[in-house]
Amino acid sequence: MGEPLRDLIETNAANCFSRMPEVKNHDEKSSGSSDGQSKGESGRPSLDSEEHEKRLLKTELFPGSSATFRILEVGCGAGNSVFPILNILQNTPESFLYCCDFAPGALELIKSHSSYRAAQCSAFVHDVCDDGSPYPFPEGILDVVLLVFVLSSIQPDRMQGVVNRLSKLLKPGGMLLFRDYGRYDNTQLRFKKGEVHRMFCKAGLDEKQNLVDHRLQVNRKKQVKMHRVWVQGKFQKPLHWTQNSSKLTFSSPFS
Numbered sequence: 001m002g003e004p005l006r007d008l009i010e011t012n013a014a015n016c017f018s019r020m021p022e023v024k025n026h027d028e029k030s031s032g033s034s035d036g037q038s039k040g041e042s043g044r045p046s047l048d049s050e051e052h053e054k055r056l057l058k059t060e061l062f063p064g065s066s067a068t069f070r071i072l073e074v075g076c077g078a079g080n081s082v083f084p085i086l087n088i089l090q091n092t093p094e095s096f097l098y099c100c101d102f103a104p105g106a107l108e109l110i111k112s113h114s115s116y117r118a119a120q121c122s123a124f125v126h127d128v129c130d131d132g133s134p135y136p137f138p139e140g141i142l143d144v145v146l147l148v149f150v151l152s153s154i155q156p157d158r159m160q161g162v163v164n165r166l167s168k169l170l171k172p173g174g175m176l177l178f179r180d181y182g183r184y185d186n187t188q189l190r191f192k193k194g195e196v197h198r199m200f201c202k203a204g205l206d207e208k209q210n211l212v213d214h215r216l217q218v219n220r221k222k223q224v225k226m227h228r229v230w231v232q233g234k235f236q237k238p239l240h241w242t243q244n245s246s247k248l249t250f251s252s253p254f255s
């Protein structure tokens, strides 16, 4: 993971933690240019979402069930984000981190790492494209989902299903943090114009940020300059979310 991504994760994690009373908020930094779709920031979870969570916790026991703030990173790889996040979380014992990847070797690396703490982290093998494979926790309980450089590696016709399922895992008010390769990054055509907006809104999430981050990376050793293009977004589950909130008939002016 490069420095900009590390910044993103740490900044986003810190922003998420600002919803917990004992951790101070950090200013968000990005050199990106908005595509004009950014919205305001989320507030604290409402009584509705707290009630929703309490009801779940009364009936179910699962890893992290006693936590009050839960994060899931999907496609975590060998843990480039997992360990910086765990490092931050150690000051907030009531928080819990789930991380998954479909590569068993990656999960083995994470679990055997000296900084892995099973008391605050559950790492498991999971294919986000496999609808039949359950998560080790109920739906509607996550505060944050991290989806960083993963969606672009998924077959385009499966992407919407993946986003829909991740949306269901969020609690009302929860936030999905997205970052990936942008269109024309290294001449690759990844997400089409408006596609990111459409896909996450269709899954019932409200767009809070959706920007294109252009960076010039210089490899001095090889004397190569690379114009990188990343897309980055924050998508929040509405506080009064119902199954019907999924905007399945949504049609975007950007299509």
Ligand SMILES: C[S@@+](CC[C@H](N)C(=O)[O-])C[C@H]1O[C@@H](n2cnc3c(N)ncnc32)[C@H](O)[C@@H]1O
Pocket (backbone or CB within 6 Å): 001, 074, 075, 076, 077, 078, 080, 081, 100, 101, 102, 103, 106, 126, 127, 128, 129, 148, 149, 150, 153, 154
């Ligand atoms: C480019 S790496 C990004 C790793 C990490 N998110 C980061 O930013 O450092 C993409 C990761 O997504 C995982 N991945 C790809 N498709 C997946 C799927 N269908 N289910 C779970 N993980 C997947 C890969 O195994 C890989 O570890």
